[in-house]
Amino acid sequence: MTVSTRSTPDVSISPGTARALILAGLLPFIGLAIGSVVMDGAHAAMLHLPLVGYGAVILSFVGALHWGVALTHPTASQRDRTVLMSWSVVPALLGWVALMAPAGADLLLLASGFWAHLAFDWRAARRHALPGWYLPLRIVATSIATLCLLAPLLLGGGHHLADPHAWPTATGEMPDACPVFPRHKAASGITSL
16 A cells, blocks of 8 residues: 655635534533523523533544644654644543542543643643634633633532432432442432432
8 A cells, every 4th residue: 555745735724614513512511501501400400411512522632633643744853743742631631530430530630631722722832833723712612612621610519519429229219329439429319310
Protein backbone atom coordinates (compact mmCIF):
# COMPACT_ATOMS: atom_id res chain seq x y z
CA MET A 1 0.00 0.00 0.00
CA THR A 2 1.38 3.38 -0.99
CA VAL A 3 0.81 6.35 1.25
CA SER A 4 0.83 9.80 -0.26
CA THR A 5 3.27 12.26 1.31
CA ARG A 6 1.67 15.35 -0.19
CA SER A 7 0.65 18.01 2.28
CA THR A 8 -2.98 18.12 3.24
CA PRO A 9 -5.12 20.71 1.48
CA ASP A 10 -6.34 23.77 3.32
CA VAL A 11 -9.71 22.79 4.78
CA SER A 12 -10.78 26.01 6.42
CA ILE A 13 -13.89 25.92 8.54
CA SER A 14 -16.00 29.03 8.73
CA PRO A 15 -16.50 30.57 12.16
CA GLY A 16 -20.26 30.34 11.62
CA THR A 17 -20.11 26.57 11.15
CA ALA A 18 -17.87 26.19 14.19
CA ARG A 19 -20.22 28.34 16.31
CA ALA A 20 -23.26 26.31 15.23
CA LEU A 21 -21.53 23.01 16.01
CA ILE A 22 -20.29 24.24 19.40
CA LEU A 23 -23.79 25.50 20.28
CA ALA A 24 -25.28 22.14 19.34
CA GLY A 25 -22.66 20.42 21.49
CA LEU A 26 -23.53 22.64 24.46
CA LEU A 27 -27.27 21.87 24.36
CA PRO A 28 -26.98 18.59 26.32
CA PHE A 29 -24.91 20.40 28.98
CA ILE A 30 -27.53 23.12 29.27
CA GLY A 31 -30.50 20.75 29.35
CA LEU A 32 -28.96 18.41 31.92
CA ALA A 33 -27.84 21.30 34.12
CA ILE A 34 -31.26 22.97 34.08
CA GLY A 35 -32.96 19.66 34.80
CA SER A 36 -30.64 18.83 37.66
CA VAL A 37 -31.32 22.22 39.28
CA VAL A 38 -35.09 22.52 38.81
CA MET A 39 -36.16 18.91 39.39
CA ASP A 40 -36.74 17.41 42.81
CA GLY A 41 -33.90 15.49 44.45
CA ALA A 42 -34.65 11.96 43.23
CA HIS A 43 -35.30 13.02 39.63
CA ALA A 44 -32.37 15.42 39.58
CA ALA A 45 -30.10 12.61 40.80
CA MET A 46 -31.02 10.64 37.68
CA LEU A 47 -29.42 13.40 35.59
CA HIS A 48 -26.11 13.38 37.47
CA LEU A 49 -24.47 10.46 35.68
CA PRO A 50 -25.58 11.64 32.20
CA LEU A 51 -24.12 15.10 32.99
CA VAL A 52 -20.82 13.63 34.17
CA GLY A 53 -20.75 11.19 31.25
CA TYR A 54 -21.36 13.90 28.69
CA GLY A 55 -18.74 16.11 30.32
CA ALA A 56 -16.21 13.26 30.13
CA VAL A 57 -17.01 12.63 26.46
CA ILE A 58 -16.68 16.30 25.49
CA LEU A 59 -13.49 16.74 27.51
CA SER A 60 -12.05 13.76 25.63
CA PHE A 61 -13.16 15.31 22.36
CA VAL A 62 -11.49 18.67 22.97
CA GLY A 63 -8.31 16.86 24.00
CA ALA A 64 -8.29 14.96 20.73
CA LEU A 65 -8.19 18.24 18.83
CA HIS A 66 -4.51 18.51 19.70
CA TRP A 67 -3.81 15.11 18.18
CA GLY A 68 -5.24 16.52 14.95
CA VAL A 69 -3.11 19.65 15.19
CA ALA A 70 -0.01 17.51 15.78
CA LEU A 71 -0.71 15.39 12.71
CA THR A 72 -1.62 18.16 10.29
CA HIS A 73 0.11 21.39 11.32
CA PRO A 74 2.84 22.06 8.74
CA THR A 75 5.18 24.07 11.00
CA ALA A 76 5.04 21.92 14.15
CA SER A 77 8.42 20.54 15.22
CA GLN A 78 8.81 16.93 16.31
CA ARG A 79 8.97 18.10 19.93
CA ASP A 80 5.76 20.14 19.48
CA ARG A 81 4.03 17.14 17.91
CA THR A 82 5.06 14.94 20.83
CA VAL A 83 3.82 17.48 23.39
CA LEU A 84 0.51 17.99 21.55
CA MET A 85 -0.12 14.27 21.14
CA SER A 86 0.87 13.54 24.74
CA TRP A 87 -1.42 16.24 26.10
CA SER A 88 -4.30 15.11 23.90
CA VAL A 89 -4.79 11.98 26.03
CA VAL A 90 -4.79 13.83 29.39
CA PRO A 91 -8.36 15.17 29.07
CA ALA A 92 -9.63 11.67 28.26
CA LEU A 93 -7.90 10.31 31.36
CA LEU A 94 -9.37 13.11 33.50
CA GLY A 95 -12.83 12.32 32.13
CA TRP A 96 -12.36 8.65 32.91
CA VAL A 97 -11.31 9.40 36.49
CA ALA A 98 -14.30 11.75 36.85
CA LEU A 99 -16.63 8.89 35.94
CA MET A 100 -15.37 6.98 38.99
CA ALA A 101 -15.07 9.91 41.39
CA PRO A 102 -17.58 10.59 44.17
CA ALA A 103 -20.52 12.83 43.33
CA GLY A 104 -19.51 16.48 43.47
CA ALA A 105 -15.81 15.75 43.06
CA ASP A 106 -16.59 14.40 39.58
CA LEU A 107 -18.11 17.73 38.50
CA LEU A 108 -15.24 19.74 39.97
CA LEU A 109 -12.68 17.51 38.23
CA LEU A 110 -14.39 17.94 34.86
CA ALA A 111 -14.69 21.72 35.27
CA SER A 112 -11.01 21.92 36.21
CA GLY A 113 -10.12 19.74 33.24
CA PHE A 114 -11.91 22.07 30.83
CA TRP A 115 -10.00 25.10 32.18
CA ALA A 116 -6.67 23.26 32.15
CA HIS A 117 -7.32 22.32 28.55
CA LEU A 118 -8.19 25.91 27.66
CA ALA A 119 -4.85 27.00 29.17
CA PHE A 120 -3.12 24.43 27.00
CA ASP A 121 -5.10 25.70 23.98
CA TRP A 122 -3.88 29.21 24.75
CA ARG A 123 -0.27 27.98 24.72
CA ALA A 124 -0.82 26.02 21.50
CA ALA A 125 -2.43 29.01 19.77
CA ARG A 126 0.67 31.12 20.50
CA ARG A 127 3.00 28.48 19.03
CA HIS A 128 0.90 27.37 16.07
CA ALA A 129 -1.26 29.29 13.64
CA LEU A 130 -4.78 28.41 14.72
CA PRO A 131 -7.80 30.26 13.30
CA GLY A 132 -8.43 33.61 14.98
CA TRP A 133 -11.94 32.58 16.02
CA TYR A 134 -10.78 29.41 17.79
CA LEU A 135 -9.71 30.78 21.20
CA PRO A 136 -12.66 33.18 21.68
CA LEU A 137 -15.04 30.35 20.82
CA ARG A 138 -13.25 27.97 23.20
CA ILE A 139 -13.45 30.55 26.02
CA VAL A 140 -17.23 30.85 25.56
CA ALA A 141 -17.72 27.08 25.26
CA THR A 142 -15.53 26.37 28.31
CA SER A 143 -17.37 28.99 30.36
CA ILE A 144 -20.80 27.59 29.48
CA ALA A 145 -19.75 23.95 29.98
CA THR A 146 -18.20 24.82 33.36
CA LEU A 147 -21.29 26.71 34.54
CA CYS A 148 -23.44 23.75 33.55
CA LEU A 149 -21.19 21.29 35.36
CA LEU A 150 -21.11 23.40 38.50
CA ALA A 151 -24.81 24.36 38.47
CA PRO A 152 -25.91 21.29 40.46
CA LEU A 153 -23.37 22.16 43.15
CA LEU A 154 -23.95 25.91 43.18
CA LEU A 155 -27.69 26.17 42.55
CA GLY A 156 -28.95 22.75 43.52
CA GLY A 157 -27.17 22.80 46.85
CA GLY A 158 -25.71 19.38 46.12
CA HIS A 159 -28.52 17.78 48.16
CA HIS A 160 -29.58 15.61 45.25
CA LEU A 161 -26.19 14.25 44.25
CA ALA A 162 -26.55 10.51 44.49
CA ASP A 163 -23.71 8.05 44.24
CA PRO A 164 -22.94 8.03 40.51
CA HIS A 165 -22.11 4.32 40.75
CA ALA A 166 -25.32 3.28 42.49
CA TRP A 167 -28.13 2.07 40.29
CA PRO A 168 -31.70 1.55 41.41
CA THR A 169 -32.63 -1.97 42.47
CA ALA A 170 -35.34 -3.92 40.66
CA THR A 171 -37.89 -2.35 43.01
CA GLY A 172 -36.69 1.15 42.10
CA GLU A 173 -34.94 1.80 45.42
CA MET A 174 -31.46 3.23 45.62
CA PRO A 175 -29.07 1.01 47.57
CA ASP A 176 -27.35 2.39 50.67
CA ALA A 177 -24.01 1.86 49.01
CA CYS A 178 -22.85 0.58 45.70
CA PRO A 179 -21.50 -2.99 46.00
CA VAL A 180 -18.66 -2.22 43.59
CA PHE A 181 -17.65 1.01 45.34
CA PRO A 182 -18.86 0.49 48.93
CA ARG A 183 -17.16 3.61 50.26
CA HIS A 184 -19.61 5.77 48.31
CA LYS A 185 -22.95 6.28 50.02
CA ALA A 186 -26.06 7.37 48.23
CA ALA A 187 -27.29 10.82 49.25
CA SER A 188 -29.65 10.65 52.19
CA GLY A 189 -33.29 11.07 51.40
CA ILE A 190 -33.07 9.43 47.99
CA THR A 191 -34.83 6.13 48.33
CA SER A 192 -36.46 5.68 44.95
CA LEU A 193 -36.41 7.07 41.46
